[in-house]
Amino acid sequence: QSHPFILGFRGGMYRLMWGGSAIAQPIREVEIGDVDGDGVQELVVIEDQKDEKQTLGVWKWHGWGFSLVWRSMPTLLQDLRLVRSGDRLLLEVGIVER
Numbered sequence: 001q002s003h004p005f006i007l008g009f010r011g012g013m014y015r016l017m018w019g020g021s022a023i024a025q026p027i028r029e030v031e032i033g034d035v036d037g038d039g040v041q042e043l044v045v046i047e048d049q050k051d052e053k054q055t056l057g058v059w060k061w062h063g064w065g066f067s068l069v070w071r072s073m074p075t076l077l078q079d080l081r082l083v084r085s086g087d088r089l090l091l092e093v094g095i096v097e098r
Contacts, residue, residue, distance in 0.1 A: 002027040004043060004066070021065035023047070028054060029080040033089050042069065044082065044091060049074045056080070056093055 004027065005019035025047035032041050035058060043059040043066055053074035059066035076096035083090045 018061050031082045033082040046077050
């Protein structure tokens with residue numbers, strides 16, 4: 001399991017921004033950003049699944065843990081990035097071809 005803890009550097013000190021309960025699947029890659037435009041950042045992850053496949057998941061922080069907002073179908077994923085395009089934040093992820 002993965003227990004994500006996100007630290008921030010504010011006022012010359014590091015402090016815990018998010019931290020809490022385990023996410024169901026092991027996290028391979030992570031980005032943080034406001035992907036739904038509500039003014040609150042989400043945790044965006046590539047999660048390991050069975051059969052060497054991964055899913056892309058979007059999680060919302062709820063005070064002491066995360067709630068799943070959306071998860072893709074399992075496939076082979078890599079290279080997660082959030083990219084600003086004008087006033088939008090886009091998810092970029094590579095699909096591995098075999």
